[in-house]
Amino acid sequence: MKKSFRPYLAFLFMGSLLSFSACKDKDDPEPDHEHDVVTTVTLTLTPTNGGQAITATWEDLDGPGGTAPQIDKLVLRANTTYTGSLTFASEEAHGDHTDTHDLTADIREEGTAHEIFYFANPQGLVTITKTDKDANGRPIGLETTAATTAAGQGKLRIVLKHQPGTKSSTSNENTGETDVDITFDTSVQ
Amino acid sequence: MMVLLWPLLLLASMATAQEQLYLDGVEPEQDCGLTLSGKVLDHDTREPLIGATIYIEELQRGTLSDEYGNYHFHHLCRGSYTLQITYIGFETERVAVRMTTSTVRNLTLHVDARQLKQVVITGERLQEQVQATETLAGRELEETRGLSLGESLKKLTGVSSVQTGPTVSKPVIHGLFGNRVVILNNGVRHESQQWGNEHAPEIDPLNAQQMQVVKGAAGVRYGSDAIGGIVLVEPKALPDSAGVRGELSLIGSTNNRMGTVAGMVEGKFSQLPLSWRLHTSAKKAGSAQAPRYNLDNTGFEEQNLAATLGYKQERFGAELYYSYFHTKLGFLSSAHIGNLTDLANAIGRERPEETGSFTYTIARPYQDVTHHLLKARAFYKTGEAGELQFTYGLQQNVRQEYDRHRNTGDRPQLDLDMQTHTTELVWEHKPIANISGTIGASTIWQNNTYAANTRPLLPYFINTTIGAFASERWRKDNLQLEAGIRYDNKSLDIKRWNRTEGVLRPSYTFHNFAGSFGALYDLGYHFTLSGNISYASRAPHSYELFANGLHNSAASFERGNPELVSEDAWNTVATLNYHSNLRLNGELSLYFNTINNYIYLQIAPDYALGIGGAYLQADYLQADARFWGADLSFDYALTNRLMLNNKTSLVYAKNRETDSYLPFITPGRTDNTLRYSFEDRTASRLLGSYLALGGLYVGRQSRSDAQSDPVLAAPDAYFLLHAEAGTQLQFGKQRVELGLVGSNLLNTSYRDYQNRLRYFADEMGRMIMFRIKVPL
Incomplete structure (x- = not known):
């Protein structure tokens, strides 16, 4: 009698565990988002001789794959010099609203481990010169001047490299880890 | 009495x-x-x-x-x-x-x-088994002290490992790994994030007295998902004689300058039927050294604690066990890359971009993993009929991965928390008309979550598995027959956030069967022939269904496939054992494993585009596969003192649907060792001294091509020289055990096909490991 009763006791124990565990199924995942992943890059170009500032945004809220990114076209005037500034942000859509976390300040703060590279194709379509410096006197590339000459069509590629410990006088766009590698269709009119 | x-x-x-x-x-x-x-x-x-x-x-x-x-x-x-x-x-x-x-x-x-029932199970396995098994114990286990679980098991024929750099090693049995290999830690199914190739089992091998590997589909006893096999990690049984004893071990190594301290105290009360043990170990290592450079940021540390309390009477006994495992593992800094261009640059480099110099400091990227296991076990002898056993296990696995990003403070980028309750009720019955066996039922309840604002690589999920099994053995004269069957009902409730649709709740129910039939025939004094046919079926893991994220170490964007179905395997093994001979003793095992709906990660020919540029895209695919191969191990006594030992294993694998190669399959390997045992002289203080020298040859994975490995072709074959030595010193009544193990003695530069970081850096160079064990 006692012998055969014991397994039932044990099964009861197992059963109670299951029901106890099942009650815990309440929490739902928060909207998924990593605050450190760049989703949005904005290039702002202000003509030095006054006039309307131009902004171009490259945005991919759902990361690689999925929905295609939204990419603005960059339209510049010929024979003009601009003051450029580049910002990076991590944005997330929460259904009814969007939260934005600016990452530009972090990159500036860790300037000795970051560098931005600009490549115009064809070369000379727009000439970009980095004007900001990190603590070691090396360029960062968040602040620039951009100069155009003749009208033309092409592309501007912007690459943000994370180069912890490897940024040096010889480092280049092949050094380190790529955080951002984007291209704007560019037109100089 | x-x-x-x-x-x-x-x-x-x-x-x-x-x-x-x-x-x-x-x-x-x-x-x-x-x-x-x-x-x-x-x-x-x-x-x-x-x-x-x-x-x-x-x-x-x-x-x-x-x-x-x-x-x-x-x-x-x-x-x-x-x-x-x-x-x-x-x-x-x-x-x-x-x-x-x-x-x-x-x-x-x-x-x-006073014998503990736990020993009974182990002992039963020690007898000749129908299924191919390998045991790591005694001297061979001692020689692995200081290595991780995955590295230790590589000593066994047919077992290799999938590595991520020098710090992460996962066991591979006959070419299969991850969720296909069930690990039993002290009798409880080890439940952690084993889907990840860079996630090593969270188990302290120093607490094990024996590790056993069952090769091939073995789903009947511990879960129908054991398609690849089972690893049983068994601590020593609790002491059965009164008194207090202890043991202190010190292990150190060159290369990564690893230091390990392990201590054990155990005892039994003389008045009460209570015994106990406390085991602890701490490990710290700096960055490993490849022959030509430092492997930057590959240091690690590990802390372990295990406590056991046992109560034992003639008919009833109970055991309470708690273990804590914590590790912090550095990742090769140059293996953390952004996009495909970075990957191409890394592959093109002669040496990693950052080599740095030796340090114990662990910087980003690194993993921080904690695993708790609480186990309660009780048995009750049901008179003459047999014994009832009940086991409950509670496990919590917290895995945090810290990527190398900008100013992220102390926050991890991946932060997974998994809790698992397991129960098992088993009745072991005594022979009834030559038939003895085990009948039981088990449950698993598992809840996985991740911290807010971390990478949703794996969704929230709740896994509830209920299973029942019966395994019987018939024995008469020279023949032993074994048969078993199991059914698992697994329900998987997933919660994932979708940007446009909110929380989605896909849910799955899987019915998985496992079965086995085996025979062992004693062909006389020196030969035993055994054969086994087994079937096992594994439900896809949540990661395989819903993976969605970037794997920085491979520049790959991994995607699950919600349409996957259970994979099922038919595995046939035949083993011939030649034993009890003067000179030559050995075992040959042949296997043939047909896996339908084999789930694997295949790098796709097209790219995933993101803000960081182009990434490789890796998708979970399913195909009918076939694995076959052979394991050979033998000892040949050249003289009474000199012994040659050979361990050879071959694995072949094919996608049966396309007749193409499968990625990431173990290349063939052979290890040959000459061991000289010194004679124990009566006057000498030395006991059981030996010297061994051996070589491991691992072939090139020639069964790979641009389709199976589109990023980089398989690396060349390599040969490594290793040596071992050990002795026991007797100082009066005090015994001290000493051991020395040298690996990669020629400091060979090589890369291993199953190391995920083979794109980036060479393997570790020469390492000498020394150990001292003092029983107190």
């Missing part, structure tokens, strides 16, 4: 026999053809004991008593031997035998009333 009595030694008659022999004038050098035989008997009932282990310590030779209790050793030389006789439920006896002529010696054992 029986008092301890030595078995009948008949020393007096032995002495007489010896004298007679000398009188007969037999030349000593021709006396290597002696036979020692007899019966192993229960001292009280005088009944023969079937399957008792008789081990000659000096020769490291063992045998089992047959169904009549008979045992025999052939080709013994003249001399003194110590026999160790072990049998489940009986006290182990050591008997000295002086052989001058062929001798018949009956051995009697006493019932051990």
